[in-house]
Amino acid sequence: MKKNKRYSIFSLLRNARNYHENWAEAWRSPEPKPSYDAIIVGGGGHGLATAYYLAKEHGITNVALVEKGPIGLGNTGRNTTVIRSNYLWDESAAIYELSLKLFEGLSQDLNFNVMLSQRGLISIGHNQHDMREIRRRVNAIRLNGIDSEMLSMAELRELVPILNLSPNSRYPVIGGSIQRRGGIARHDAVAWGYARAADDRGVDILQHTEVTGFRIQGGRVEGVETNRGFIAAPKIGVAVAGHSSVLAEKAGFRLPIESHPLQALVSEPLKPIFHTVIMSATVHVYLNQSDRGELVMGAGIDAFNSYAQRGSPMILEDMLAAAVELFPIFSRVKMMRQWGGIVDICPDASPIIGKTPVAGLYFNCGWGTGGFKSIPGSGFVFAHTIAQGEPHEIAAPFALDRFTSGALIDEHGAAGVAH
Numbered sequence: 001m002k003k004n005k006r007y008s009i010f011s012l013l014r015n016a017r018n019y020h021e022n023w024a025e026a027w028r029s030p031e032p033k034p035s036y037d038a039i040i041v042g043g044g045g046h047g048l049a050t051a052y053y054l055a056k057e058h059g060i061t062n063v064a065l066v067e068k069g070p071i072g073l074g075n076t077g078r079n080t081t082v083i084r085s086n087y088l089w090d091e092s093a094a095i096y097e098l099s100l101k102l103f104e105g106l107s108q109d110l111n112f113n114v115m116l117s118q119r120g121l122i123s124i125g126h127n128q129h130d131m132r133e134i135r136r137r138v139n140a141i142r143l144n145g146i147d148s149e150m151l152s153m154a155e156l157r158e159l160v161p162i163l164n165l166s167p168n169s170r171y172p173v174i175g176g177s178i179q180r181r182g183g184i185a186r187h188d189a190v191a192w193g194y195a196r197a198a199d200d201r202g203v204d205i206l207q208h209t210e211v212t213g214f215r216i217q218g219g220r221v222e223g224v225e226t227n228r229g230f231i232a233a234p235k236i237g238v239a240v241a242g243h244s245s246v247l248a249e250k251a252g253f254r255l256p257i258e259s260h261p262l263q264a265l266v267s268e269p270l271k272p273i274f275h276t277v278i279m280s281a282t283v284h285v286y287l288n289q290s291d292r293g294e295l296v297m298g299a300g301i302d303a304f305n306s307y308a309q310r311g312s313p314m315i316l317e318d319m320l321a322a323a324v325e326l327f328p329i330f331s332r333v334k335m336m337r338q339w340g341g342i343v344d345i346c347p348d349a350s351p352i353i354g355k356t357p358v359a360g361l362y363f364n365c366g367w368g369t370g371g372f373k374s375i376p377g378s379g380f381v382f383a384h385t386i387a388q389g390e391p392h393e394i395a396a397p398f399a400l401d402r403f404t405s406g407a408l409i410d411e412h413g414a415a416g417v418a419h
């Protein structure tokens, strides 16, 4: 539905009777123009948000967003929707907190309900080492002005009565922390909301348009080769997650990225029973209950590199064993669906945002297992970087050259459990 169009109850009824055949398209499907002021490659959340902020914040509206399939069916439509900003290092805190703040106003900004639910995100500890690490993180996060609190056993019991707090379990829970502003949002709605709002501002969303190469002259990018022909632009931003190294190779350089499968699964729907998000880095699982009642679960990546959008059974088995250990009440719940995505992981588990060795060509990648939560913030700073030709101050520490300067931002702990 186009946002400016008014729909009466009668038109809603009429459309329902017509099997929704007469709805106006939420975004146009234009033919590609020969050239644009900027091209964004990748119609996941990061690409769509970048296109939207280019138009909204920088007045650059002659933009094509080029996506090889339908939008939002990469990792953006495959993730477990956890959002939070409780990262250890200052650089990460800045970008994830910017993102969370943008999330907090996103439904209003896009005029599209992204179903943000700030139900609190709890990390639990099972031994003294876990608790020391959790406390260190809580302190660091608070020093950056971001909400984070330690939780006693009594508080944990009150917040999650169904959590197994028995001292006799294999790895007993002994405490935890919470970011109360953390939670979940609807992943599809984030993609659709950005797409609709970008289209409204003039961005051409070109679905089923695959970038097969870059035209580069004298070290400067001139456009993209696609299955629908050549499209010219002096500025190109690439946000293709697990396929980043493939596209970098087409542009003649290498990225320090490994692509791994990461899988998730959902259960049959249950009545509301579980009102937060919980993660344990030790028994290795995280869970939340979706608005449809399904338990949504994830854990870690498959250790091997692959472009297959599934995952191996061992990870599933470990994930479910951990889930049942924490929540024996779920032991007879049926699992309904399982899937995987291809995540792009940097050696320091932080993203790459910014310039590449090719002038005019910018990359945004390496979000790995945790880039859903960063979509608004990342799109905001990437759009600035492309528009100005210089990194946004929040994006600057995430430049590609940190792998030669050694200024790494090690967030392995933050992504110890994939989310």
Ligand SMILES: Cc1cc2nc3c(=O)[nH]c(=O)nc-3n(C[C@H](O)[C@H](O)[C@H](O)COP(=O)(O)OP(=O)(O)OC[C@H]3O[C@@H](n4cnc5c(N)ncnc54)[C@H](O)[C@@H]3O)c2cc1C
Pocket (backbone or CB within 6 Å): 041, 042, 043, 044, 045, 046, 047, 066, 067, 068, 069, 070, 071, 072, 073, 074, 075, 076, 077, 078, 079, 080, 081, 082, 083, 209, 210, 211, 212, 239, 240, 241, 242, 243, 247, 262, 263, 264, 298, 339, 340, 341, 342, 343, 367, 368, 369, 370, 371, 372, 373, 374, 418, 419
């Ligand atoms: C199972 C799973 C669970 C996760 N859980 C969470 C979570 O709870 N919280 C969180 O914050 N993050 C989570 N993530 C990570 C998060 O999903 C990703 O970091 C994020 O969605 C990446 O978004 P993106 O826009 O960069 O990539 P994508 O959404 O993958 O979009 C990239 C797009 O590029 C397109 N593309 C690729 N090659 C080309 C080409 N040659 N030409 C044109 N288009 C191309 C693809 O078709 C795709 O649509 C999870 C990931 C997975 C797989």
